[in-house]
Amino acid sequence: MKKTINLNVNGVAHTDEVEPRLLLVHYLRDVLELTGTHVGCETSLCGACTVMIDGQAVKSCTMFAVQADGSSITTIEGFAKNGELHPVQEGFWERHGLQCGYCTPGMIVTAAQLLERNANPSREEICHGLEGNLCRCTGYQHIIEAVEYAAKNVRSKV
Amino acid sequence: MANKYVGQRVKRTEDPRLIKGLAHYVDDITLPGMLHVAFVRSVYAHARINGIDTSAALATPGVVAVYTGADVADKIGQVPCAGALPDLKVPDHRVLAKDKVYFMGHPIAAVVAKDRYAARDGAELVMVDYEELPVVTDVEEAAKGGTVIHDGFGDNIAYRLTSGEGDIDAAFAAADRTVKQRVLHQRLAPIAMEPRGVLARYFPGEEELTLWSSTQIPHLMRTQVALMIGIPENKLRVITPEVGGGFGSKLNVYAEEALLGWISMQLAKPVKWIETRRENMQATIHGRGQIGDIEVAFKNDGTLTGLRYSVFADLGAYHQLLTPAIPTLTGLMLSGAYKIPAIQMNITACFTNKMATDAYRGAGRPEATYIVERGLDLVAADLGMDPADVRRKNFPAANEFPFHTATGLDYDSGDYEAALDKAQKIAGYAKLREDQKKAREEGRLIGIGVSTYVEICALGPSQAMPAGGWESATVRIEPTGKVTILTGASPHGQGQETSFAQIAADELGVNMNDVTVIHGDTGVVQYGIGTFGSRATAVGGTAVFIAIQKLKEKADKIAAHMLKADASRISFEGGKYSLEKAAAAAATTGVSDPVVPVGEAPAGALPEPQTDGHSGVTIQEIALAAHIAKDLPPDTEPGLSATYFFEPKNFTFPFGTHIAVVEVDRETGDIEFLRYIAVDDCGKVINPLLVDGQLHGGIVQSIGQAMYEEVVYNEDGQLVTGTLMDYAVPRASHIPNFELDRTETPTPVNPLGVKGVGEAGTIGATPAIVGAIVDALSPFGVTHLDMPIKPEHVWRIINRG
Numbered sequence: 001m002k003k004t005i006n007l008n009v010n011g012v013a014h015t016d017e018v019e020p021r022l023l024l025v026h027y028l029r030d031v032l033e034l035t036g037t038h039v040g041c042e043t044s045l046c047g048a049c050t051v052m053i054d055g056q057a058v059k060s061c062t063m064f065a066v067q068a069d070g071s072s073i074t075t076i077e078g079f080a081k082n083g084e085l086h087p088v089q090e091g092f093w094e095r096h097g098l099q100c101g102y103c104t105p106g107m108i109v110t111a112a113q114l115l116e117r118n119a120n121p122s123r124e125e126i127c128h129g130l131e132g133n134l135c136r137c138t139g140y141q142h143i144i145e146a147v148e149y150a151a152k153n154v155r156s157k158v
Numbered sequence: 159m160a161n162k163y164v165g166q167r168v169k170r171t172e173d174p175r176l177i178k179g180l181a182h183y184v185d186d187i188t189l190p191g192m193l194h195v196a197f198v199r200s201v202y203a204h205a206r207i208n209g210i211d212t213s214a215a216l217a218t219p220g221v222v223a224v225y226t227g228a229d230v231a232d233k234i235g236q237v238p239c240a241g242a243l244p245d246l247k248v249p250d251h252r253v254l255a256k257d258k259v260y261f262m263g264h265p266i267a268a269v270v271a272k273d274r275y276a277a278r279d280g281a282e283l284v285m286v287d288y289e290e291l292p293v294v295t296d297v298e299e300a301a302k303g304g305t306v307i308h309d310g311f312g313d314n315i316a317y318r319l320t321s322g323e324g325d326i327d328a329a330f331a332a333a334d335r336t337v338k339q340r341v342l343h344q345r346l347a348p349i350a351m352e353p354r355g356v357l358a359r360y361f362p363g364e365e366e367l368t369l370w371s372s373t374q375i376p377h378l379m380r381t382q383v384a385l386m387i388g389i390p391e392n393k394l395r396v397i398t399p400e401v402g403g404g405f406g407s408k409l410n411v412y413a414e415e416a417l418l419g420w421i422s423m424q425l426a427k428p429v430k431w432i433e434t435r436r437e438n439m440q441a442t443i444h445g446r447g448q449i450g451d452i453e454v455a456f457k458n459d460g461t462l463t464g465l466r467y468s469v470f471a472d473l474g475a476y477h478q479l480l481t482p483a484i485p486t487l488t489g490l491m492l493s494g495a496y497k498i499p500a501i502q503m504n505i506t507a508c509f510t511n512k513m514a515t516d517a518y519r520g521a522g523r524p525e526a527t528y529i530v531e532r533g534l535d536l537v538a539a540d541l542g543m544d545p546a547d548v549r550r551k552n553f554p555a556a557n558e559f560p561f562h563t564a565t566g567l568d569y570d571s572g573d574y575e576a577a578l579d580k581a582q583k584i585a586g587y588a589k590l591r592e593d594q595k596k597a598r599e600e601g602r603l604i605g606i607g608v609s610t611y612v613e614i615c616a617l618g619p620s621q622a623m624p625a626g627g628w629e630s631a632t633v634r635i636e637p638t639g640k641v642t643i644l645t646g647a648s649p650h651g652q653g654q655e656t657s658f659a660q661i662a663a664d665e666l667g668v669n670m671n672d673v674t675v676i677h678g679d680t681g682v683v684q685y686g687i688g689t690f691g692s693r694a695t696a697v698g699g700t701a702v703f704i705a706i707q708k709l710k711e712k713a714d715k716i717a718a719h720m721l722k723a724d725a726s727r728i729s730f731e732g733g734k735y736s737l738e739k740a741a742a743a744a745a746t747t748g749v750s751d752p753v754v755p756v757g758e759a760p761a762g763a764l765p766e767p768q769t770d771g772h773s774g775v776t777i778q779e780i781a782l783a784a785h786i787a788k789d790l791p792p793d794t795e796p797g798l799s800a801t802y803f804f805e806p807k808n809f810t811f812p813f814g815t816h817i818a819v820v821e822v823d824r825e826t827g828d829i830e831f832l833r834y835i836a837v838d839d840c841g842k843v844i845n846p847l848l849v850d851g852q853l854h855g856g857i858v859q860s861i862g863q864a865m866y867e868e869v870v871y872n873e874d875g876q877l878v879t880g881t882l883m884d885y886a887v888p889r890a891s892h893i894p895n896f897e898l899d900r901t902e903t904p905t906p907v908n909p910l911g912v913k914g915v916g917e918a919g920t921i922g923a924t925p926a927i928v929g930a931i932v933d934a935l936s937p938f939g940v941t942h943l944d945m946p947i948k949p950e951h952v953w954r955i956i957n958r959g
Contacts, residue, residue: 021275035186036179038402040351041435045882048351076179089177093169096847099855100651101176102351102402108177127891134882136351136403137651139854139919140890 005069009034010078018065025049027065028075036076036105040134047133050106051075057113059106059132076105079112087150087157088112097146099137107133111147119155121147163660163670167847170656171670181400184355184372189428192357193222195418196277197431198267198284199440200259203295203511203875204307205288207257207266214283215269220276223425224284225417226267227256234420235386237413237476240624241483246317249308249509251476253386253413259288260307260475261512262877263440265413270421270429293511293875297449297472300508307475307509314509316473316482321489323564324500329464333455337536342944343448343525345472345869346862347879348518349887350650352402353433354442356415358422368395368681369419374408375688376648378625379415380680386416387423394419398678401650405859406517407442408650409690410479439880444869445518447472448485448525454533455500460541460548464500467492467529471507474514480521481514482507483624487522487614493563494530495574495612495813496552501564511875517690519859520613520920527611531925532942535607535932539941545929546587549610550578569612569811570905570913572839577901578610581815581837584897590819590833598937603822603956604832605934608815609926615840615914616810616907617691627806629693630686631701633662633709634799637785639778641666641673646686647698648678652852652916654694657844658702661910665706666777667733684801692812692914695844700908701804708800713780716798719791720775720783736774810905810913814838816857816926818894822934827953829865829931831894836922839901841913849915850898856919857896862888863920864927868946886946 002017009032016031028034028051037060040048044059051060052074079086088111091097098104107130114121114129121129126147127140135143175181212224230253237251255264267284271277292305300307300314307314330336350372357370367389373379376396384391401408414431422429433442450469456462471485489503534552538545554561556573563569581587590606597604618627632644643658659673666673676682689698710730717735718725727738780798783789787796819833836853843849866886870878879885904911924945931947932940938955 019275026274029186030188033188034179035182038183038352039185039432040353041882043435043881043883046351046435076177080178085177092177093173096170096851098173098176099653099851100351100403101172101181101400102183104176105179123895124891127889127893130890134349134351134887134889136349136405136859136887137855138851139856139858139896140888140893141854141896142851144890 003066005066007068007070008072010074020064020066022065023061024063024065024068025060028060034075034077038102038105040102046103047106047110048103050109050133052109052113057110076108079108086112087153088115088147090153091146091150095142095146095149097138097143103133103135107135107143111150114147115151115154120151161664164664164844166845168656168660168845170653171659172653172655183352183400183402184357184370185432187357187370187399189357189359192428192430193270193272193425194274194277195421195429195431196269196274196281197265197437198269198281198286199437200255200262200264200266202259202288202290203262203293204291205259206291207255207259207286208289209287210267211285212267214285215280218276218280218283220272221269221280222272223270224267224280225254225421227252227254230254230417230420231256234416238382238411238479239477239481240479241477241481242624243317243319243482246482247311249476253417262875263437263513265441268417268421270425295510295512295871295873295875297470297508297510300510301470301506307511316507316509319486319505320502321565322502323566324464326464326466326500326502329500330453330455333463334458335540336453336455337533337540338451338453339532339536339942340451341529341532343446343528344945345447345515346445346518346867347439347869347885348405348407348442348445350403350405350407353435353438354408354412354414355432356418357428357430358418359428360422360426362426366393366395367419367423368397369415370397370399371415372401372408373398374401374404374648374650374690376678376680377646377685378688379411382411383416383419387420395681398648404650405519406445406521406690409517409688410443435882436880439885440877441513443478443514443516443518444474445515446525447515448488452529452533454537456537460537460543460551462496462498462552465492465498465530465533466502468504469506471505472510472512472515473507474510474512476514478514478516481516484515484517484522488525490565490567491523491526491614492530493565494527495610496530497554498564512871519856520917523613523917524921524924527609527613527921528925531609531611531929535929536941545608546578546582549608550575567614568808570808570907571903572612572811572813573901573903574610574813577813577837577839578815580899580901581817581835584837584899585817585833585835603824603934603937605820605822605930605932607818607926607929607933609922609929610815611922612811612813613918613921614809615692615812615917616696616806617693618809619806626687628687628803629698629701630684630801630803631698631705632684632799632801633702633705635778635781637782639672639781641668643673643675643702644683645675645677645698645702646683647689647694648686649689649694652689652694653848654698657695657848658699660844661699661702662706665703667731668778692916696810696908696912696914697804697806699844699912700910701802703910704804705800705802708802709798713777713798715791715794716780716784717775720780733778734774734776806907808907810841810907812838812840812913812915812918814918814922816922818926818930820930820934822931822952824956827949827956829947829949829952833897834894835897837899837901838915838918838922839903840915840918841903841905842911843900843902844912852915853898853919854896856917857923858888858893859920860923861892861927863945864924865946
């Protein structure tokens with residue numbers, strides 16, 4: 001009953017035989033051992049499991065691995081390049097955008113997509129963009145500031 | 159000593175691993191041969207178990223074992239409760255239900271399998287023969303008797319307690335006026351983003367068990383689990399890897415933690431259980447859950463003379479670690495920030511067919527603050543006074559501290575008026591009130607809420623705590639000059655790896671990069687209590703601070719010896735011991751400072767510090783000399799480390815003023831924040847960035863309680879809010895733009911002057927928010943609303959005509 005899937009994760013090609021019912025998040029975590037993507041609710045309500053699939057932020061806890069066959073995925077582990085943090089990662093560090101860190105990978109992935117779509121978001125647009133991601137520690141204020149910091153940083157580098 | 163780090167907005171050292179996705183939470187750890195556990199949990203709130211058929215589960219591919227209550231009843235001890243109260247009824251609380259289930263989610267069987275999917279498959283096939291029993295979910299119904307939940311107790315009342323000082327009857331008899339209000343504190347779910355999880359590994363040869371658990375209290379858990387499963391405590395190691403939030407929900411010892419350890423011992427295999435969010439909603443402790451009557455006696459000028467709170471506390475079906483103690487914490491804080499000569503609290507704590515309530519961020523104190531602050535608002539409304547003025551009238555003055563309350567506490571220090579002044583100034587309070595008046599004339603519904611809270615933190619003196627209220631620290635300088643701190647206060651997001659390193663780096667005069675804070679491993683760290691009750695910095699940070707002073711006493715002696723001078727002629731500054739000028743002049747001149755080629759030592763040999771004739775030596779160089787130990791002062795132990803267990807003499811009492819400004823939409827009942835001002839005083843601040851983060855997070859949890867969150871069981875005891883779809887946690891778009899400021903009143907209780915800040919937001923904010931909404935609706939005659947205040951409710955008030 002196992003199916004073969006081919007996908008690219010963080011620039012590395014993978015071919016694996018998986019059960020059709022295997023959730024993408026479990027494939028990433030248990031098979032590829034990329035444990036930076038977290039599971040917080042199993043119902044796509046908290047966003048801790050968010051990864052980038054073909055350029056779109058997707059909640060990997062409610063998607064089967066077989067549905068991702070042929071896709072290109074970036075997880076949080078793929079965000080820092082050549083030892084340099086992604087601007088959103090930098091923003092989260094600079095502005096204390098995390099406490100326990102559990103929601104953080106999903107938040108960063110979602111925020112990165114937000115900035116790709118809108119390089120100069122207003123506070124309201126940031127809040128709207130992050131609505132699918134829950135954080136219980138920070139009260140969001142520093143996360144919003146982290147995204148603002150990243151946006152400013154990216155703009156100044158362009 | 160000048161502070162390079164303390165008081166600065168230092169970025170966190172724990173962040174790089176977290177933002178790169180390289181940190182390890184329990185579920186990120188995989189061990190060879192690891193098995194997975196899934197639980198079968200009761201689908202009924204109250205039922206007799208007439209039989210359990212595990213045969214189909216055992217036949218499921220991948221399933222290795224199934225354990226039921228009968229398998230473990232005489233093997234594993236009770237889930238512990240540390241709350242000691244006179245005549246407390248304590249139900250027999252086993253790790254798996256045997257004959258009866260008492261709440262939805264009650265664990266019945268554990269299915270062990272080769273992977274997590276097979277474990278779930280197996281759990282689906284365990285057949286439980288239930289016989290439904292009458293259910294009691296309403297706490298006041300439970301108090302009446304009727305259906306008795308635990309046979310043999312005769313009723314559902316776990317305990318009754320009356321507390322307080324002063325002549326309460328006389329206060330009410332002599333009062334000019336009184337107000338009375340029924341107030342609900344709804345049940346809340348803590349919702350740490352990382353659910354609970356346990357990984358257990360037993361080595362039968364060494365007879366050693368290691369538990370990785372997402373807990374706030376590794377050492378207390380080690381003691382309790384060792385007792386529960388009968389393993390010597392020194393053969394059990396508890397490790398808390400990264401912990402994804404707790405908020406009190408992981409300040410506990412749960413059935414699953416002991417059971418996983420025991421299963422690993424049976425199978426001699428690593429076993430892992432990771433809680434699903436659905437399980438988390440059902441079987442991780444809830445918070446709050448009080449309904450009661452508040453009565454306030456006062457004079458015509460607004461002076462408070464008495465306060466009485468008679469409350470039904472909804473404990474749930476069982477006691478978890480601190481379940482019965484939480485309502486008593488409410489009783490302690492009923493004086494709020496005010497002089498109230500007579501206070502009385504009457505608790506009726508009852509069992510219900512629900513999950514246990516226990517410590518959720520604030521733990522009994524948000525209830526107290528809410529009650530007192532709502533009471534003050536009612537007094538203000540009754541007298542037609544401004545709510546800020548009523549508060550100001552009843553504050554103890556700054557020179558009245560230590561201030562004794564009629565709840566038996568001695569508040570350490572405070573200047574409540576200064577915080578109120580500052581908050582009102584930031585808010586532009588007088589203008590706000592004028593604007594509100596104008597807006598009302600235009601038909602707009604704007605409300606202003608004020609809360610002048612005080613909280614009890616730095617828990618606490620051991621006399622007042624069930625299992626010790628001290629905290630421990632070891633500070634060690636390694637031969638290479640690196641500083642290692644071992645703290646018993648293991649964090650779960652608070653950032654002690656940074657804040658404790660700040661304290662140590664300043665006190666030792668070293669670079670923060672040279673300091674590593676180790677925590678959360680009972681195999682490495684000396685016994686500790688944990689992170690809860692806003693205690694980590696005030697108690698644990700103080701332990702670090704004093705351990706450093708002890709270490710420096712020894713370093714002082716070695717420095718004097720190395721510099722060949724009397725200790726009295728040596729000073730310590732910026733990490734370096736130097737001879738005083740006169741002594742230095744007498745020593746050889748023109749020689750550079752001693753240089754120890756740290757890290758360049760030839761293999762197998764440590765460099766020897768060369769200090770003769772030099773004018774100074776760093777504490778890191780002293781560490782090397784202390785380890786090489788070839789030339790130490792007489793009777794000096796080699797090595798350079800110190801351990802200190804700090805016992806605080808009192809709690810600390812942070813305080814502040816929160817002002818919320820809201821506007822209610824007449825058409826939709828929607829509530830929007832216009833302003834949110836918070837002036838908090840948590841004593842001395844180690845890292846303002848982290849303090850702001852704690853406040854934001856706490857205030858938003860208050861917003862959750864005031865406007866969104868509510869654990870709902872229906873009359874059958876079914877948990878209606880079983881997922882994050884039904885339980886509304888605040889999202890980014892729900893928050894106001896915070897305007898934070900501080901006053902700083904150090905505590906005399908510890909040498910750092912630190913009071914604690916972890917729970918301030920959940921304690922101070924809720925009454926300000928509710929007060930603002932009530933104020934906005936006051937044109938409709940509203941003087942109180944129960945939480946969560948939802949748009950539908952507001953809309954009905956506006957439209958009832």
